[in-house]
Amino acid sequence: AQSVTQLDSQVPVFEEAPVELRCNYSSSVSVYLFWYVQYPNQGLQLLLKYLSGSTLVESINGFEAEFNKSQTSFHLRKPSVHISDTAEYFCAVMPVGATNKLIFGTGTLLAVQP
Amino acid sequence: EPEVTQTPSHQVTQMGQEVILRCVPISNHLYFYWYRQILGQKVEFLVSFYNNEISEKSEIFDDQFSVERPDGSNFTLKIRSTKLEDSAMYFCASSVFLGYEQYFGPGTRLTVT
Structure with a gap:
């Protein structure tokens, strides 16, 4: 099973x-690895994905996010955030091969403050 | 840009009633899905659908749930006898092929009273 x-339910950060x-x-x-973003009162939008190839995707x-197989991580980064980035961010995986099922994390609320 | 659409955006129903949630997937996509998100919890997979039949379903998707592609554009989720615990946001999604990224609709908020 996947x-x-x-770990972070909420991340406050200054603009x-x-x-x-x-x-x-x-x-x-x-x-396969995915990041989805959910802006307030909206649905899920695909932010980026890793299927194969370069481990850094933008x-x-x-x-950007980097796939690290040895650490089984897919952390999402941004060098400079804007107020408009305030949203819930969901990481998800899909086992390669026999299933199309996305398995989601619990989400992280990115709260950008002025 | 093509997008997945869902209707209604909000549905209120009484316990025991049947509800049908509607979705129009992206037109050239072949795989269709339903997910749900109970308030404050993670998004959970319910069912996937391909070639007019269910290809995979979760343990949540019991006999109270059914899916249908009644015509060439719509994809529906029916809950036969709603329970309080069915209250959630229901998302429809579609993808071109197996293993490709899934595009989500804006969701239908179902409130069971």
Whole structure:
């Protein structure tokens, strides 16, 4: 079975400061990795994904995440956050092969303060 | 940009009533899903659907739940006899193929009173 751990339920940060949202997973098989973002009163939006290839993946709005197989982590980073980045961020994994099921973490609320 | 749509955005129903939640997946996608998020909890997988049949379902998806693709565009989730604990946000998603990223709709908030 797979599981995803997001240890930080809430991360407060000042505008223009760097941020890291942590994600660790457990799986006996290879997985694809995803970060989804949920803005207030909206649905889930795909932020970035790791399927294969380069372990560093980037989004169009300045976020990046690095897949670390040895540490089973997929932490999300941004060097300088904006007020508009305030949202809930969910890490998710999908076992490679026979399933399409996404397994989500509990989410991290990124609260950007002026 | 194509997107997944869901109706209604909010549904209030009484315990024991049947509800149908509707979704229109992205048009060229072949795989469809339902997830739910109980307030304050993680997003949970309910069911996946491909080629007009269920391809996978979770233990949550019991006999009270059913899914259907009644026509070429809609994908529905039916709960036959709602319970208080069915209150949640229900998300529909779709993907092009197995293993590809899933695109989510805005959700339907179901409140069972």
